[in-house]
Amino acid sequence: DAMVIQNPRYQVTQFGKPVTLSCSQTLNHNVMYWYQQKSSQAPKLLFHYYDKDFNNEADTPDNFQSRRPNTSFCFLDIRSPGLGDAAMYLCATSRAGTSGRTDTQYFGPGTRLTVL
Amino acid sequence: AQTVTQSQPEMSVQEAETVTLSCTYDTSESNYYLFWYKQPPSRQMILVIRQEAYKQQNATENRFSVNFQKAAKSFSLKISDSQLGDTAMYFCAFKQGAQKLVFGQGTRLTINP
Numbered sequence: 001d002a003m004v005i006q007n008p009r010y011q012v013t014q015f016g017k018p019v020t021l022s023c024s025q026t027l028n029h030n031v032m033y034w035y036q037q038k039s040s041q042a043p044k045l046l047f048h049y050y051d052k053d054f055n056n057e058a059d060t061p062d063n064f065q066s067r068r069p070n071t072s073f074c075f076l077d078i079r080s081p082g083l084g085d086a087a088m089y090l091c092a093t094s095r096a097g098t099s100g101r102t103d104t105q106y107f108g109p110g111t112r113l114t115v116l
Numbered sequence: 117a118q119t120v121t122q123s124q125p126e127m128s129v130q131e132a133e134t135v136t137l138s139c140t141y142d143t144s145e146s147n148y149y150l151f152w153y154k155q156p157p158s159r160q161m162i163l164v165i166r167q168e169a170y171k172q173q174n175a176t177e178n179r180f181s182v183n184f185q186k187a188a189k190s191f192s193l194k195i196s197d198s199q200l201g202d203t204a205m206y207f208c209a210f211k212q213g214a215q216k217l218v219f220g221q222g223t224r225l226t227i228n229p
Contacts, residue, residue: 101213
């Protein structure tokens, strides 16, 4: 089945120690998103890739970076995690037409990040 | 900017009952998409149902249906014959064109045996 896969499902890191979260998809969607979700809150968009074009949200801290080496994979790098970065990180994908209009977003299972 | 409001932070019903979750939104656009997503505890966010604004007919997916009132900017979700597995956080979301998905604050639904 086509899907969005996130690894690892649970990640523990130390304060200030860089961490990378991974997302892959078999849907062949050209748009990939990273969201941060804190307990009992709605997901907050960090950034997204439209093909190879990176689009950062204005309020996303510089501490968060992303890479998309190919259509299938996207990574979230947190350069120096703080206690406030402990959250669930969700990857999502969608298909966009030539106009840029995007369709339904499909979410991965998330990676729960703990910062000690 | 578009906003989405879910006025019910929590709801609780008995198994097999029907429950309706409310959602209102604000936009000046005429063509857009509305979604209901379900997120069970510690589990994946999944799409429940989708509505295209230009379609007058309300979307239906098995036990899930919506009441889309475009003029009132209302998009409620009805769950019929509720099941224990329906226990989850439900998010209403709005999307227009190439813009980002805008979520409501969520409604925590508990189905009691």
